[in-house]
Amino acid sequence: VPPFQNTLVGRLAILQFAIHLVLPPVLYYRLDTMLRRSASQTFTRHAHAYVTALTHELELADVLQSPSRTVVFLDAIVQGGGCSYAAIEYRGRLLGSSVAETPEWVQRRGNESVFGESADDIYALSEQFVKSGASGAIYLGFDMRGTLRQLREARYQIIIALIVYAMASVAAAVIFARLVSRPITQLQKASRRVAMGDPAERLGADSTMVEIVNLANDLEFMRGELVGSAALLRAEMSQRESERVQRVILEDRLRHEQRLATVGTFAGGLAHEINNTLLPMLLYSEQALDDIAPEHPARGNVEQILVAALRASDVISKLLAFSRPPEKHRLEPFDPAVVVNEALDLFSALTPANIELKIDVGSRGKCVVGDPTLLNQVVLNLFTNAVYAMRDTGGTLSIGLTLGEIMLPDQTALPSRIVELRVKDSGTGMSRETAERIFEPFFTTREVGEGTGLGLSVVHGIITGMGGSITVRSEIGHGAEFIIVLPMVTDAGETS
């Protein structure tokens, strides 16, 4: 919560308060001075005019003929003129009104009175006159209390009016500030919700103030733009991400294929070298056996050399088993299900009792082009590996053959129709490192003498030669699944 003095309402309230701390006293002082001056002028002018009129009357009329007429005249002045006393000095005699007491100081006080500044609130006034050759004076005491009371009342009115004005001003400022700040706060809260990730929040304000309505409209427009560009950005990002993933997959595959190709090329060159080395070994050891007598101890050793060389020759011939150009193989449409079933017929007899076979193959029609005997070899190889992986524990060997469609990332937007063969075991599984190298020639996890490490590289070669791909999914302790994808052909033999 921000401090009160930092809010719009607070600022306006403080400003108003400061203004009204200064303005009403000043106003009050000015008004009071004006009022007092005006009242004073009016009062004194009236008093002087009255006295002058009376003086003229005294000089012209015969009021002064007898004291009794003079007293009647003075009584009329007191009763009708609002005077607290009235007296006339004539021919050495001072006569006062009979309805009001005449103070003893009337002659003394003379014309020195100032409005509102006498202790008894009497404005004393005197005027000389001449009548019938004799001079005299009239003394009047005007009562200022009525006028002063009116002045006091007016002063109260002014004070009350100023207080009400000040309070109303502060209140109006606070109300106005609230009217401005409430829609701004609404906008701010809505903006925050938008910023916090609720782009559907509409930015509006309950106000008819043009500035605020414009601000809200512009903010709403900006939000629309932001939401649009954010959506665009997100779409672009997810597109880029999927492209990146596809590129990584492709790069990964390319790298893998390149490594296999390199190892393969190397293996080919190696085979040539080894064969050239094995030939003299074979010929020389056979020659040597001719020369060694049957009972000679070296004979057995040379025989072992011959056996070892023949074994090496066998390994190399396996390595080169597929070094025939593809046109040497048959190229015909066939039903992969038939091949898998034939392999299963052959294989199920050899399967140990602790291994359960789960088969979902059916008949798929002649949907693959290639040499069925090669696919047969692939299937047998995968089955043998699966059984080997489950030799100690037993388990389930699942074989599935399905037709489907895939999107090739490097091809056109049309999906490609494929045949998918899955061979899954529940055996020991393998590590990621092993899975990466499993198709390399001579790569084997088996004990020396148990495998040549050529089986899966040959499988890979056959599948690649058919235009397909083979991948492995595995985790240590969770078995392994080999997935073969082959391009599917139509009945006419055309690759779809």
Added chain:
Amino acid sequence: MPSVLVIDDEQAIRESIRQVLTRAGFEVVTADNGITGAECYFEHPTDVVIVDIIMPGSDGIALIKKIRAGNPDARIIAMTGGGNFWPLGYKPSTLVTDAYLTLASQSGADTLMRKPFQRQALIESVRALLDR
């Protein structure tokens, strides 16, 4: 005594074949490349020629063609230790074992042999050609 010319860039191969065939009753001459092999043959034509297909410089295919062109009745055995490992390293321009042998056959070789082979196979191939 029938004569055999052995042309191979590997000395151990030339010598082991010479020993086997000499003991089997043939007269054996050797050469370590295609050029001297051809000179040798046309100077003293032998009954049988054994040619390694893959040799540095002038290869066995060229030699077979040359001999066949010079002597249509020549008896030629072509042998090879293999080429590239086809499914993985195969490139359409690269000849592999069978392709080499096919090419050798088309170029005029009578008998094709894959290295390594055993003594019996070698002697039988030479005799079979001589009996033709």
